[in-house]
Amino acid sequence: MKIAVIGTGYVGLVTGTCLAETGNIVTCVDINKQKVQMMQQGQLPIYEPGIETLFHRNIIEERLFFTANLAGAIADATIIFLALPTPPGADGDADLSYVLGASKDIALLISSYKVIITKSTVPVGTADKVKAIFRQNTDVAVAVVSNPEFLREGVAVEDFMKPDRIVIGTQDERAKEILTELYAPYVRQGNPIIFMDERSAELTKYAANSFLATKISFMNEIANLCEKLGADVDMVRLGVGADERIGKRFLFPGIGYGGSCFPKDVQALAKSAETNDYDFKILHSVIQVNSLQKNVLINKLNAFFNNDLKGKTFALWGLSFKPETDDIREAPSLTVIGHLLKAGAKVVAYDPEAMNNVKALIGEKIKYADDQYDALIGADALLILTEWSVFRTPDFNRIKKLLAGPVIFDGRNLYSPHKMAGFGFYYNSIGRMAAGPKYAAVAPL
Ligand SMILES: NC(=O)c1ccc[n+]([C@@H]2O[C@H](COP(=O)([O-])OP(=O)(O)OC[C@H]3O[C@@H](n4cnc5c(N)ncnc54)[C@H](O)[C@@H]3O)[C@@H](O)[C@H]2O)c1
Ligand SMILES: O=c1ccn([C@@H]2O[C@H](COP(=O)(O)OP(=O)(O)O[C@H]3O[C@H](CO)[C@@H](O)[C@H](O)[C@H]3O)[C@@H](O)[C@H]2O)c(=O)[nH]1
Numbered sequence: 001m002k003i004a005v006i007g008t009g010y011v012g013l014v015t016g017t018c019l020a021e022t023g024n025i026v027t028c029v030d031i032n033k034q035k036v037q038m039m040q041q042g043q044l045p046i047y048e049p050g051i052e053t054l055f056h057r058n059i060i061e062e063r064l065f066f067t068a069n070l071a072g073a074i075a076d077a078t079i080i081f082l083a084l085p086t087p088p089g090a091d092g093d094a095d096l097s098y099v100l101g102a103s104k105d106i107a108l109l110i111s112s113y114k115v116i117i118t119k120s121t122v123p124v125g126t127a128d129k130v131k132a133i134f135r136q137n138t139d140v141a142v143a144v145v146s147n148p149e150f151l152r153e154g155v156a157v158e159d160f161m162k163p164d165r166i167v168i169g170t171q172d173e174r175a176k177e178i179l180t181e182l183y184a185p186y187v188r189q190g191n192p193i194i195f196m197d198e199r200s201a202e203l204t205k206y207a208a209n210s211f212l213a214t215k216i217s218f219m220n221e222i223a224n225l226c227e228k229l230g231a232d233v234d235m236v237r238l239g240v241g242a243d244e245r246i247g248k249r250f251l252f253p254g255i256g257y258g259g260s261c262f263p264k265d266v267q268a269l270a271k272s273a274e275t276n277d278y279d280f281k282i283l284h285s286v287i288q289v290n291s292l293q294k295n296v297l298i299n300k301l302n303a304f305f306n307n308d309l310k311g312k313t314f315a316l317w318g319l320s321f322k323p324e325t326d327d328i329r330e331a332p333s334l335t336v337i338g339h340l341l342k343a344g345a346k347v348v349a350y351d352p353e354a355m356n357n358v359k360a361l362i363g364e365k366i367k368y369a370d371d372q373y374d375a376l377i378g379a380d381a382l383l384i385l386t387e388w389s390v391f392r393t394p395d396f397n398r399i400k401k402l403l404a405g406p407v408i409f410d411g412r413n414l415y416s417p418h419k420m421a422g423f424g425f426y427y428n429s430i431g432r433m434a435a436g437p438k439y440a441a442v443a444p445l
Contacts, residue, residue: 001182004029004077006102008039008066010046010156010260010327011119011149012083017051018160020058022185027065027073039066047326047353050157070102071109079178080106083119083149088264092271094123103130107137115175117145121205121265123272127169127198143175146198148205153259154324161186166193169201206272209265210283215250216257217289223253223431224296233431234413253430255336255385255411256293258321260329263290294335297383297411300428304407304438305380310344315379315403317372318386318412320354328357332411333385341365350375352388376402387412396423406436 001024005016008030016028030036035045042059044052058064067073074080084098099120106116116134118126131144146169151159166183170176176195187193196204223233233253241248257263266283273280301309321331328334333349340347347366349355355368369375372390376382376399384391392414400406400423408420410429417435420427428434 001025001079001178002077003027003079003081003182004073005081005083006070006073006106007083007085007098007120008035008045009083009085010048010153011151012081013039013044013046013055014048014051014151014156014160015081015083015119015149017054017058017064018157018186019182020063021054021161023063024182025063025065026058027067027077029067029070029073031068033068036066036068048156049154049324054157070105074106074109074114078113079115079117079182081117081119081147086120086122086264086268088267092267093275094121094264094268096122096126096129099126100129100133103133104137107134107142110138110140110142113141113143113174115143115145115172115178117147117179119147119149121148121209121261121268122146122202123206123268124199124202126202143170143172144198145170145172145175145179146201147179148201150205150208153327154322162189163187163191165191167201167204168193168195169198170195171197206265206269209262210269210286212250213257213262213266213290214282214286216252216254216262217286217293219251219253220256220293220430221289224293226431227433230433231431232433236431253413254293255297255332255430256290258330258332260327263330266290294332295339296430297336297385297409298339300409301381301383304409304426304428309340311346312380313346313348313378313404314340315369315375315382316347316349316366317351317375317382317384317391318388319349319351319358320386320388323386323388326353326357328354328361331386333358334361336383336385336411337362337366348375348377348379351386352390354386373398373402378402378404380404381407381409384408384410384412384414387414396420396425400424407438 003019003024003026005012005028008028016026020026038045082099084102086094089095127144127146134142148167168179226233237251240246241251266286270280270283319333337347348369349366350369350372406425408425408427413429417427417432421435426436426438
């Protein structure tokens with residue numbers, strides 16, 4: 001099939017590449033000409049594991065193309081995916097200007113039947129708005145479909161190739177047939193394509209993200225309570241997660257959820273409820289808990305250093321909002337850095353992939369280390385903010401030698417407190433009792 005994908009960010013690029021991989025001819029369009037040029041030259045604008053091989057193969061085998069020319073890209077395509085940003089607007093609602101603007105551009109250009117598919121996360125009622133734009137701007141028949149994307153950054157290719165489910169919101173029988181054929185290679189293991197109306201599809205996406213965010217905020221509160229009660233959240237997590245009704249996944253406590261999706265989508269669902277005279281109480285708590293959780297490490301640091309962080313140096317391991325991505329949107333690391341700088345502390349950071357993005361955002365306000373050990377030299381404490389694999393089994397003796405004091409604050413529970421105390425570290429993590437020297441000075445928190 002001939003396909004155009006509008007927007008080549010984390011979703012558009014993965015969608016385009018994975019659709020080309022199953023034999024479709026895909027043209028990806030982006031408004032950012034520099035990005036398009038990069039991709040035309042075979043360079044990837046993002047770090048996403050597993051995409052590189054597919055990207056190069058499909059370019060070489062002439063199934064995957066990049067352009068800034070919308071008209072050229074959609075002329076032959078029957079299927080047009082919208083993978084455009086829907087950032088938070090001023091009032092917390094999703095900003096639909098990219099999606100609606102591109103819809104109008106497309107409507108003014110088409111001369112044959114198209115299936116217009118919204119992959120972006122959009123509030124309920126967006127499909128109706130897109131349909132109205134096509135009605136107002138063209139006589140050509142189109143099917144407008146809501147097909148929310150559930151991929152996770154870091155495992156996006158795997159998620160796209162083998163999704164848990166594909167949700168398709170449409171009443172259009174021809175579009176249903178086309179999409180059933182398009183997605184057949186991705187549901188061979190019996191994972192379902194679930195057809196529904198557009199509104200339900202749009203809400204499914206927000207409900208899924210908000211439920212997952214609720215799970216995380218709930219566990220973060222359990223973790224905070226564990227510290228007060230002398231329990232170990234990792235044990236509680238295992239005990240709770242063994243119940244199949246609850247499930248093992250998305251129960252990891254930490255320093256708050258980040259990324260380009262959960263924060264904006266939970267906010268947008270709460271706003272959408274409010275607009276429709278419904279007070280979605282749980283979501284307000286989820287948001288509030290998450291915002292407090294982003295301060296948890298700073299509170300622990302203040303307790304340890306008697307509220308005097310001025311002039312101290314902190315080594316940070318991890319800047320991206322989660323491992324295996326270079327994405328720093330809403331990353332808890334940015335909140336931590338903001339607090340440290342405000343308190344007059346110095347920051348030296350290391351991240352395997354995200355340092356360039358942080359540099360582009362805040363420049364030289366912090367130092368960037370060449371490797372994870374360089375970041376530690378003379379630092380008063382190590383703070384672990386992202387659970388990159390490379391941080392999981394480091395050389396603890398080397399860490400101890402390089403730090404000014406053997407102090408670790410771990411926002412991702414990477415190590416055993418008992419083992420760290422054995423190494424002579426003061427070790428403070430999330431939802432577990434602090435261990436090692438100085439324990440008595442700060443516990444219980
Ligand atoms: N990032 C994720 O993991 C993820 C997963 C599922 C769903 N989503 C949703 O998918 C949508 C896209 O997210 P993303 O993270 O890929 O965004 P992104 O910001 O990474 O990429 C968006 C791209 O669209 C381009 N663009 C903007 N206006 C354009 C236009 N008029 N024509 C062509 N290109 C244009 C931008 O230059 C950019 O490259 C959002 O609604 C998001 O909520 C994201
Ligand atoms: O047990 C957990 C799991 C995740 N997180 C945090 O939650 C955030 C989001 O993680 P994850 O969901 O893995 O990454 P995203 O790429 O943001 O993916 C989410 O957002 C996407 C965009 O809407 C959806 O498509 C995905 O299904 C949904 O998982 C990150 O900050 C994680 O550190 C935790 O704190 N504890």
